[in-house]
Amino acid sequence: MSLQQVEQIISILNKQSKPYEWVIQEFHKVDELKDFDLDLETFELLGLAFYLNQDNCLSLKTRTTKIKEETFCIVDIESTGGIKHGQILEIGAVKIKNSKELDRFNTLIKVDQIPENITELTGISFDMVENAPNLKQVLRDFKLFLRDSIFVAHNVRFDYGFISKALHECGLGILLNRYICTIEFAQCCIQSPKYKLDVLKELLGIESIHHRALSDALAAAEIFKYCLSKLPYHVQTTEELIKFVKTSRTQRKIAI
Incomplete structure (x- = not known):
């Protein structure tokens, strides 16, 4: 399984927001996800929730959720x-x-x-x-x-x-x-x-x-x-x- 690979991507997202395309591209490098059509709804079903800002960048909701x-x-x-x-x-x-x-x-x-x-x-x-x-x-x-x-x-x-x-x-x-x-x-x-x-x-x-x-x-x-x-x-x-x-x-x- 690609848990370490996923953790590396999330570690980057923990530090800063990233462009939508970058996030999709990085998660498509995970073997188990390469055939998935990834969008905000799919990410949520897979377990990750994002905020999409006006600059088309994604930020992990867990960074700001109390x-x-x-x-x-x-x-x-x-x-x-x-x-x-x-x-x-x-x-x-x-x-x-x-x-x-x-x-x-x-x-x-x-x-x-x-x-x-x-x-x-x-x-x-x-x-x-x-x-x-x-x-x-x-x-x-x-x-x-x-x-x-x-x-x-x-x-x-x-x-x-x-x-x-x-x-x-x-x-x-x-x-x-x-x-x-x-x-x-x-x-x-x-x-x-x-x-x-x-x-x-x-x-x-x-x-x-x-x-x-x-x-x-x-x-x-x-x-x-x-x-x-x-x-x-x-x-x-x-x-x-x-x-x-x-x-x-x-x-x-x-x-x-």
Whole structure:
């Protein structure tokens, strides 16, 4: 996948607005997007929202969107294995804005088989997914649910990478959404010996069923909201939040 390539383009757009044609040209260099007719609506469906100014230049909305005005989508997936050979078994997500819930997404997905250890871990049996919708149908619905909100997950690169790869294999593009990892965010804001989901749930008194997608997404959302409450005042916009998480997580500057 071309996550690093996308990040390089976004890094440039983070610093300054760029002409419309430049943005289209750069994103067409990404293999997974070269056959897409890219315009503002398509970018939004892929996960990136822009402002188009009178000089025909594009600016990332996340550069100026206040955190309280941003929509965050906290996501969790269950799968039959790793990204290379596994299949997505369940997607759960909750959208929040200003720490208030807006909507939920939750569905099982039809798969070829479920290993016994996955059934033991999640409680999801093959009988439960026999009549579930197929992956392409679910991903279409999920993209419409997600749109250009900020993708948040516990160990975000797993969920983000898995879904982006599945989208590409289904001919639906890739994820371009800005993203935040609640493990890294928690490392900025919470003193804990470990940052696994179950450890943080116990530390913060969050009760939920473990290893089901929506339940874990809701737990991660509570961790995310707690961390937002600990942000320094100078972190105001979405991009400032993303930068803060990336640069501050090892410094532990915030008191519990």
